[in-house]
Amino acid sequence: MNFVTSQCTRRSPLRACARWVSTTAEVDELVTPHPRYLPDIEYTQPKYRGPSKEEILSLRQTHHGHVFHYYRMPVMITDGHMQYLFDEERRRYLDLFGGIVTVSVGHCHPEIVKAGESQMRKLMHTTHVYLNPEMALYAKELTDKFPGHLKSAFFVNSGSEANELAILLARVYTGNYDMIALRNSYHGASYLTMGAGGMHTWKYNLPMGFGFHHAANPNIYRSVVPKREAADFYAADVMDIIKGATPGRLAGYIHETIQGVGGAVMYPDGYLKMVYEMVREHGGLCIADEVQTGFGRTGTHYWGFETQGVTPDIVTMAKGIGNGFPLGAVVTTPEIMEAVSRKLFFNTFGGNPVASAIGRAVLRVIDDENLQAHSANVGTFLKTQLTKLKEKYEIIGDVRGRGLMVGIEFVKDRETKEPAKTETMELHEMLKNRGVLVGKGGLYGNVFRIKPPMCVTVEDMEYFVYHLEQAIRQLTGLSVTGL
Numbered sequence: 001m002n003f004v005t006s007q008c009t010r011r012s013p014l015r016a017c018a019r020w021v022s023t024t025a026e027v028d029e030l031v032t033p034h035p036r037y038l039p040d041i042e043y044t045q046p047k048y049r050g051p052s053k054e055e056i057l058s059l060r061q062t063h064h065g066h067v068f069h070y071y072r073m074p075v076m077i078t079d080g081h082m083q084y085l086f087d088e089e090r091r092r093y094l095d096l097f098g099g100i101v102t103v104s105v106g107h108c109h110p111e112i113v114k115a116g117e118s119q120m121r122k123l124m125h126t127t128h129v130y131l132n133p134e135m136a137l138y139a140k141e142l143t144d145k146f147p148g149h150l151k152s153a154f155f156v157n158s159g160s161e162a163n164e165l166a167i168l169l170a171r172v173y174t175g176n177y178d179m180i181a182l183r184n185s186y187h188g189a190s191y192l193t194m195g196a197g198g199m200h201t202w203k204y205n206l207p208m209g210f211g212f213h214h215a216a217n218p219n220i221y222r223s224v225v226p227k228r229e230a231a232d233f234y235a236a237d238v239m240d241i242i243k244g245a246t247p248g249r250l251a252g253y254i255h256e257t258i259q260g261v262g263g264a265v266m267y268p269d270g271y272l273k274m275v276y277e278m279v280r281e282h283g284g285l286c287i288a289d290e291v292q293t294g295f296g297r298t299g300t301h302y303w304g305f306e307t308q309g310v311t312p313d314i315v316t317m318a319k320g321i322g323n324g325f326p327l328g329a330v331v332t333t334p335e336i337m338e339a340v341s342r343k344l345f346f347n348t349f350g351g352n353p354v355a356s357a358i359g360r361a362v363l364r365v366i367d368d369e370n371l372q373a374h375s376a377n378v379g380t381f382l383k384t385q386l387t388k389l390k391e392k393y394e395i396i397g398d399v400r401g402r403g404l405m406v407g408i409e410f411v412k413d414r415e416t417k418e419p420a421k422t423e424t425m426e427l428h429e430m431l432k433n434r435g436v437l438v439g440k441g442g443l444y445g446n447v448f449r450i451k452p453p454m455c456v457t458v459e460d461m462e463y464f465v466y467h468l469e470q471a472i473r474q475l476t477g478l479s480v481t482g483l
């Protein structure tokens, strides 16, 4: 095996990438034969002068309490530039996880940095008991992105807070209490949202978030009925819950449009439409949690719910809304939002001028750089390549998703669909060693979650697919050309 000993790219000033690439040209049968290099970039990472990685790890272990991390030896990230991250030794990584679907338009995107910096020089904080132009203009610009009467926004700081408020609104507005959520869903880590979530791995053994009933997950890949019957079958389960486990009146139904933490799970077409009707017939509101799927990521549409032909009563968002700045929002109709004013309701930082200036800049960049269409193009390319990989390698049970929200589910056996948990962990580690960071998810941790900053390119994806194939070959004992 001949390692390239100079640089990761021909022009970029990076070093220490030698371990990730090879010049051996045994590539004919590979799906993506050429891209052994990450694309060149015009960026020079400043030299890192801080404490060593070992010191940071020790500080974290001593003073953070339990915070889990990826990889046997965690990666330390010191800088970011668009779709790339850099570690303390100036290794460049292709970031296909985007800080857990949060860096939407690119790490340290110059327009976002400019907007934040300029607002910080003017005014960092007031609270919304005073008027300030940023929050009001932002509310208008954000709600302009929504259909129908969804014209009222309330700003918070995270996805959990957004979902807390949405559920509060549903209960206060309808006067009902019972909520339906989905098994395998994730809606946050606050007490209430932990109760809404549907994975045992994210719940403590405590009373939490009362009033949630969890419907069967309409997961197309793992459906217990044929795909063409799945929408009816899983919608019927929601009706069964309404009839069998509630007083027949609902506060609401909360759902992701593609499950994120749950492993990029897609629902059968028509399912949400049927469920929305049932929920509304029983007095409830429909809440779309767009914390991961919003802001153009799904490619064909700005919001995930639009891909399913439904219009929710309440939409929650966070993560990509601020490109990494803590920000969240609830958008609903003015009538529903009015429910909150029946008591004093307040959020100290929500809609803070800096957060609002950054949120406005994110909206502008998505439009100016055409990132929604770009997500569709790059995502289509990626899925096509991954589908070819799936045809070659049995370990890939499913490739799914929309735009730049893609999942790859690894299984031990295509018939039984037994999750390939340890193999997924190995591949995850191997990809990191090849300079690619991906997310992991699903109840069994056997799904790769590909949700990069939306500025990622086809060339980046070629690099990823090439190295994923090499890693699969290495794992399964086939000949490899890298590492």
Ligand SMILES: Cc1ncc(COP(=O)(O)O)c(C=O)c1O
Binding pocket: 157, 158, 159, 160, 161, 163, 186, 187, 188, 189, 256, 260, 261, 289, 290, 291, 292, 318, 319
């Ligand atoms: C779909 C969804 N909703 C809500 C949340 C909670 O967001 P936060 O961690 O900002 O509270 C998450 C976080 O991963 C999420 O994926």
